[in-house]
Amino acid sequence: MLAGCGDNGNGSSQPSGVSNSSQNIQGAENKKEKTNAEKFLEYAIKAADLRNFTETGDFAGIGITLQDLYKKDIVNPYTGGTSLTVMNRTSSMMKDQHLSRTRLFSVDCVIIDDYMTQLKKINTDEVVYCVNPESKGMVFAFWLIDGVYIYEVDENGQKINEIKHFFEKEE
Numbered sequence: 001m002l003a004g005c006g007d008n009g010n011g012s013s014q015p016s017g018v019s020n021s022s023q024n025i026q027g028a029e030n031k032k033e034k035t036n037a038e039k040f041l042e043y044a045i046k047a048a049d050l051r052n053f054t055e056t057g058d059f060a061g062i063g064i065t066l067q068d069l070y071k072k073d074i075v076n077p078y079t080g081g082t083s084l085t086v087m088n089r090t091s092s093m094m095k096d097q098h099l100s101r102t103r104l105f106s107v108d109c110v111i112i113d114d115y116m117t118q119l120k121k122i123n124t125d126e127v128v129y130c131v132n133p134e135s136k137g138m139v140f141a142f143w144l145i146d147g148v149y150i151y152e153v154d155e156n157g158q159k160i161n162e163i164k165h166f167f168e169k170e171e
Contacts, residue, residue: 057145
Protein backbone atom coordinates (compact mmCIF):
# COMPACT_ATOMS: atom_id res chain seq x y z
CA MET A 1 0.00 0.00 0.00
CA LEU A 2 1.06 3.61 -0.16
CA ALA A 3 3.61 4.71 2.40
CA GLY A 4 2.21 6.54 5.39
CA CYS A 5 4.13 8.69 7.84
CA GLY A 6 5.02 12.31 8.42
CA ASP A 7 2.25 14.19 10.16
CA ASN A 8 1.11 11.29 12.36
CA GLY A 9 -1.44 10.25 9.77
CA ASN A 10 -3.44 13.45 10.01
CA GLY A 11 -4.26 14.68 6.54
CA SER A 12 -5.46 18.13 5.73
CA SER A 13 -9.17 18.74 6.10
CA GLN A 14 -8.93 21.52 3.54
CA PRO A 15 -11.23 20.80 0.58
CA SER A 16 -9.97 20.11 -2.92
CA GLY A 17 -9.72 23.06 -5.23
CA VAL A 18 -8.52 25.58 -2.62
CA SER A 19 -5.39 27.27 -3.88
CA ASN A 20 -2.59 28.71 -1.77
CA SER A 21 -0.52 29.60 -4.79
CA SER A 22 1.45 32.83 -4.78
CA GLN A 23 1.64 32.90 -8.57
CA ASN A 24 0.37 35.91 -10.46
CA ILE A 25 -3.08 35.60 -11.93
CA GLN A 26 -3.14 36.34 -15.63
CA GLY A 27 -6.19 37.08 -17.73
CA ALA A 28 -9.57 38.23 -16.54
CA GLU A 29 -9.95 39.13 -12.87
CA ASN A 30 -12.93 36.81 -12.51
CA LYS A 31 -11.01 33.85 -13.92
CA LYS A 32 -9.89 31.50 -11.14
CA GLU A 33 -6.26 30.42 -11.39
CA LYS A 34 -5.76 26.68 -11.55
CA THR A 35 -3.94 25.02 -8.69
CA ASN A 36 -0.76 23.09 -9.42
CA ALA A 37 -2.69 19.87 -8.77
CA GLU A 38 -5.29 20.88 -11.38
CA LYS A 39 -2.56 21.72 -13.87
CA PHE A 40 -0.97 18.34 -13.29
CA LEU A 41 -4.31 16.58 -13.74
CA GLU A 42 -4.53 18.07 -17.24
CA TYR A 43 -1.17 16.48 -18.08
CA ALA A 44 -2.26 13.17 -16.54
CA ILE A 45 -5.44 13.01 -18.60
CA LYS A 46 -3.65 13.91 -21.82
CA ALA A 47 -0.88 11.36 -21.20
CA ALA A 48 -3.43 8.64 -20.40
CA ASP A 49 -5.29 9.41 -23.62
CA LEU A 50 -2.14 9.44 -25.75
CA ARG A 51 -0.96 6.13 -24.30
CA ASN A 52 -4.43 4.56 -24.35
CA PHE A 53 -3.74 3.76 -20.71
CA THR A 54 -7.05 2.11 -19.86
CA GLU A 55 -6.46 -0.50 -22.55
CA THR A 56 -2.70 -0.99 -22.29
CA GLY A 57 -1.85 -0.31 -18.63
CA ASP A 58 1.38 1.22 -19.96
CA PHE A 59 2.86 2.71 -16.77
CA ALA A 60 6.33 3.17 -18.28
CA GLY A 61 4.86 4.91 -21.31
CA ILE A 62 2.90 7.28 -19.10
CA GLY A 63 6.10 8.46 -17.44
CA ILE A 64 7.80 9.11 -20.76
CA THR A 65 4.74 10.87 -22.18
CA LEU A 66 4.38 13.09 -19.11
CA GLN A 67 7.99 14.21 -19.46
CA ASP A 68 7.48 14.87 -23.18
CA LEU A 69 4.31 16.91 -22.58
CA TYR A 70 5.45 18.91 -19.55
CA LYS A 71 6.03 22.62 -20.25
CA LYS A 72 7.46 23.65 -16.84
CA ASP A 73 4.27 25.53 -15.99
CA ILE A 74 3.80 23.98 -12.54
CA VAL A 75 5.72 26.35 -10.32
CA ASN A 76 6.50 25.59 -6.68
CA PRO A 77 5.22 28.68 -4.83
CA TYR A 78 8.00 28.43 -2.22
CA THR A 79 11.08 27.60 -4.28
CA GLY A 80 10.13 28.72 -7.79
CA GLY A 81 11.16 25.27 -9.03
CA THR A 82 9.49 23.80 -12.11
CA SER A 83 11.11 20.38 -12.43
CA LEU A 84 9.20 17.16 -13.07
CA THR A 85 10.55 13.83 -11.91
CA VAL A 86 8.86 10.60 -12.88
CA MET A 87 9.78 7.53 -10.88
CA ASN A 88 8.33 4.24 -9.87
CA ARG A 89 7.96 3.17 -6.27
CA THR A 90 11.20 1.24 -5.91
CA SER A 91 13.68 1.07 -3.07
CA SER A 92 16.35 2.46 -5.42
CA MET A 93 14.72 5.88 -5.02
CA MET A 94 14.47 5.63 -1.25
CA LYS A 95 17.25 6.20 1.26
CA ASP A 96 16.88 5.93 5.02
CA GLN A 97 13.07 6.13 4.77
CA HIS A 98 13.29 9.45 2.87
CA LEU A 99 12.63 10.27 -0.75
CA SER A 100 16.23 10.90 -1.85
CA ARG A 101 15.28 12.52 -5.17
CA THR A 102 13.98 15.62 -3.41
CA ARG A 103 17.45 16.42 -2.13
CA LEU A 104 19.16 15.71 -5.43
CA PHE A 105 16.88 17.40 -7.91
CA SER A 106 14.61 19.80 -6.02
CA VAL A 107 11.63 17.77 -7.13
CA ASP A 108 8.36 19.59 -7.64
CA CYS A 109 6.23 16.86 -9.27
CA VAL A 110 6.55 13.15 -8.65
CA ILE A 111 4.79 10.20 -10.25
CA ILE A 112 4.71 7.11 -8.12
CA ASP A 113 3.15 4.28 -10.03
CA ASP A 114 1.44 1.42 -8.30
CA TYR A 115 0.03 -1.19 -10.65
CA MET A 116 -1.50 -3.31 -7.88
CA THR A 117 -3.61 -0.74 -6.02
CA GLN A 118 -7.01 0.56 -7.02
CA LEU A 119 -7.90 4.16 -6.22
CA LYS A 120 -11.49 3.22 -5.51
CA LYS A 121 -10.32 0.88 -2.72
CA ILE A 122 -8.04 3.21 -0.77
CA ASN A 123 -8.92 5.77 1.86
CA THR A 124 -7.02 8.83 0.68
CA ASP A 125 -7.39 10.41 4.13
CA GLU A 126 -4.80 7.88 5.26
CA VAL A 127 -2.38 8.55 2.39
CA VAL A 128 0.54 10.66 3.55
CA TYR A 129 3.85 10.38 1.78
CA CYS A 130 7.10 11.02 3.62
CA VAL A 131 8.77 14.17 2.34
CA ASN A 132 11.82 16.13 3.33
CA PRO A 133 11.37 19.56 4.93
CA GLU A 134 12.42 21.27 1.68
CA SER A 135 9.56 19.56 -0.17
CA LYS A 136 6.86 22.10 0.65
CA GLY A 137 5.00 23.12 -2.48
CA MET A 138 5.52 19.76 -4.18
CA VAL A 139 2.81 18.06 -6.21
CA PHE A 140 2.50 14.32 -5.61
CA ALA A 141 0.67 12.09 -8.06
CA PHE A 142 0.06 8.44 -7.30
CA TRP A 143 -0.72 6.68 -10.57
CA LEU A 144 -2.85 3.63 -9.81
CA ILE A 145 -4.65 0.96 -11.82
CA ASP A 146 -7.92 2.85 -12.13
CA GLY A 147 -6.96 6.46 -11.61
CA VAL A 148 -4.59 9.07 -10.32
CA TYR A 149 -4.53 10.63 -6.84
CA ILE A 150 -2.91 14.06 -6.77
CA TYR A 151 -2.19 16.48 -3.94
CA GLU A 152 0.09 19.36 -3.07
CA VAL A 153 2.13 19.79 0.10
CA ASP A 154 1.71 23.12 1.89
CA GLU A 155 4.29 24.98 4.01
CA ASN A 156 3.35 22.85 7.05
CA GLY A 157 3.66 19.51 5.27
CA GLN A 158 -0.12 19.08 5.00
CA LYS A 159 -2.01 17.86 1.93
CA ILE A 160 -3.98 20.52 0.04
CA ASN A 161 -5.77 20.68 -3.30
CA GLU A 162 -6.45 16.94 -3.37
CA ILE A 163 -7.85 15.43 -6.55
CA LYS A 164 -9.03 11.89 -7.24
CA HIS A 165 -9.48 11.19 -10.94
CA PHE A 166 -10.74 7.83 -12.16
CA PHE A 167 -9.87 6.55 -15.62
CA GLU A 168 -12.83 4.99 -17.38
CA LYS A 169 -12.42 2.19 -19.87
CA GLU A 170 -14.06 2.82 -23.21
CA GLU A 171 -16.60 0.18 -24.11
